[in-house]
Amino acid sequence: MSEDKTGITMMDAPIYLDYNFTAGSATSRFLHGLKQGVLIGQRCPGCDAVYVPARGSCARCGVATGEDVVLSDKATVESFTIVYIPIPGNPIKPPYIIANVVPDGANISFIHLISECNNEDVRIGQRVQAVWKPESEWTYAMDNIIYFKPIDEADIDPEQIGR
Amino acid sequence: MRDVAVISWAQSPMVGDAGALNEVELIMPVVQKALADAGLESVQDVDFTCSGSCDYLQGASFAFVSGVDALGAVPPIKESHVEMDAAWALYEAWLKIQMGQADSALVYGFAKSSPGDLPSVLSLQLDPYYLAPLWPDSISLAGLQARAMLDAGVISETDMAEVVVRSRGNARNNANAQLAGDVTIDELLAQPMYVSPLRKHDCCPVSDGASAMVICTVEKARALGHPYAVIKGIDHRIESNNLGARDLTRSVSTEQAAAAAGVAQGPVDIAELHAPFSHQEIILERALGLSEDTRVNLSGGVLAGNLMMAAGLDRIGEVAMRICAGEAGRGVAHATSGACLQQNMVVVLEAE
Numbered sequence: 001m002s003e004d005k006t007g008i009t010m011m012d013a014p015i016y017l018d019y020n021f022t023a024g025s026a027t028s029r030f031l032h033g034l035k036q037g038v039l040i041g042q043r044c045p046g047c048d049a050v051y052v053p054a055r056g057s058c059a060r061c062g063v064a065t066g067e068d069v070v071l072s073d074k075a076t077v078e079s080f081t082i083v084y085i086p087i088p089g090n091p092i093k094p095p096y097i098i099a100n101v102v103p104d105g106a107n108i109s110f111i112h113l114i115s116e117c118n119n120e121d122v123r124i125g126q127r128v129q130a131v132w133k134p135e136s137e138w139t140y141a142m143d144n145i146i147y148f149k150p151i152d153e154a155d156i157d158p159e160q161i162g163r
Numbered sequence: 164m165r166d167v168a169v170i171s172w173a174q175s176p177m178v179g180d181a182g183a184l185n186e187v188e189l190i191m192p193v194v195q196k197a198l199a200d201a202g203l204e205s206v207q208d209v210d211f212t213c214s215g216s217c218d219y220l221q222g223a224s225f226a227f228v229s230g231v232d233a234l235g236a237v238p239p240i241k242e243s244h245v246e247m248d249a250a251w252a253l254y255e256a257w258l259k260i261q262m263g264q265a266d267s268a269l270v271y272g273f274a275k276s277s278p279g280d281l282p283s284v285l286s287l288q289l290d291p292y293y294l295a296p297l298w299p300d301s302i303s304l305a306g307l308q309a310r311a312m313l314d315a316g317v318i319s320e321t322d323m324a325e326v327v328v329r330s331r332g333n334a335r336n337n338a339n340a341q342l343a344g345d346v347t348i349d350e351l352l353a354q355p356m357y358v359s360p361l362r363k364h365d366c367c368p369v370s371d372g373a374s375a376m377v378i379c380t381v382e383k384a385r386a387l388g389h390p391y392a393v394i395k396g397i398d399h400r401i402e403s404n405n406l407g408a409r410d411l412t413r414s415v416s417t418e419q420a421a422a423a424a425g426v427a428q429g430p431v432d433i434a435e436l437h438a439p440f441s442h443q444e445i446i447l448e449r450a451l452g453l454s455e456d457t458r459v460n461l462s463g464g465v466l467a468g469n470l471m472m473a474a475g476l477d478r479i480g481e482v483a484m485r486i487c488a489g490e491a492g493r494g495v496a497h498a499t500s501g502a503c504l505q506q507n508m509v510v511v512l513e514a515e
Contacts (some may be wrong), residue, residue, distance in 0.1 A: 119239075
């Protein structure tokens with residue numbers, strides 16, 4: 001055993017914990033929708049805002065969002081960033097675009113990839129549409145949508161996105 | 164000191180597995196009920212909100228931030244959180260009112276403990292260098308404590324079984340209880356050991372759920388015009404995280420908190436003790452100096468259902484609601500945190 005009592009500056013104490021994660025009943029309906037190839041949001045009975053993916057409550061009103069709303073897979077770019085730095089474990093090769101997109105019929109964005117375009121051309125207000133995996137590969141996951149691609153529709157005024 | 168009143172408390176049913184419900188879906192109903200019972204329309208009607216929870220329980224980082232989605236925090240509210248039982252969230256809210264920064268507050272706690280292995284998760288609250296790397300789970304540590312008490316001759320296995328018989332019996336009157344029923348000491352002692360010397364019934368169950376409470380100044384409670392219980396004393400103390408440096412057969416921190424909160428300054432009609440293991444209820448009764456006249460854990464206590472991060476707040480709510488209902492004039496609530504009753508809060512509540 002070492003007599004050096006000054007050398008220890010670090011120790012390893014690994015933590016292993018397994019969890020059975022549950023998404024919540026509202027988010028579960030969203031995931032079941034993805035399995036069928038549709039985006040399902042939920043409407044707040046108080047302020048009519050449509051959330052996607054819904055977490056079960058309207059964060060503004062603090063009430064349950066019970067009503068399911070089927071949304072289009074067309075969306076509008078609300079904000080975006082171009083990623084140049086490779087992220088360990090991420091198979092996507094930089095540079096690529098991460099964007100907040102607001103699906104038609106919803107009032108809130110979610111994050112997804114934008115592709116089939118020149119990165120320099122992506123802009124706020126741009127119209128995009130989901131590109132889905134083949135139906136046989138659909139699971140209960142967001143990557144049923146591979147990415148969103150630009151479509152030939154007029155840009156939305158940034159002030160009107162998600163309104 | 165400003166007198167603070169407990170005016171409402173709502174608790175979800177304590178269940179072993181809340182299924183698909185997420186924390187937001189667990190919190191929303193109890194927050195809405197606590198506000199409605201207080202005569203308030205929304206979270207905008209209180210001056211301050213504080214919650215207690217632990218992200219390790221559901222294994223989701225920043226779960227406590229997601230919990231705010233349940234409130235309706237637009238326009239923005241003054242909000243805080245403790246990574247502790249919500250009894251300590253109540254303490255923070257009580258301090259806010261003492262400082263004159265709020266006249267009313269919403270306090271809530273929530274836990275979805277079923278997704279993980281709770282006794283192992285709780286080992287993460289031990290000191291990170293010497294104890295936590297050994298992964299001593301909460302039940303094994305409580306077993307060491309019970310063994311120390313049995314060996315010292317300060318309790319018997321029959322004493323422990325008596326606590327469970329009373330808990331299960333009282334819980335029959337608690338609609339939210341997870342475990343209730345008629346059992347006898349002989350039946351319990353015939354059960355096999357679980358983590359010796361603890362049998363399974365000596366340990367609280369793993370529960371999912373949430374609780375919420377509204378507190379306010381006595382002036383505001385009078386204005387709202389319905390029954391309330393007044394917090395006359397509140398104090399919390401903590402002991403060393405080195406289990407070997409503590410006398411596990413007693414609870415010094417509870418004794419100190421009880422003295423500071425003024426437990427002995429009047430009769431104690433009822434007491435709700437946060438004792439996750441049967442032998443700990445006996446430690447707490449002695450530390451609080453309770454007499455035969457005090458009715459203990461009329462709800463069944465946490466042996467009947469243990470909402471982690473809300474169970475301490477629930478003890479305060481149980482006492483307060485019984486005082487509001489006129490079933491008691493003066494009561495004591497206790498909350499605990501950490502291994503083997505490391506940290507303890509004592510609250511004295513009275514009818515006006």
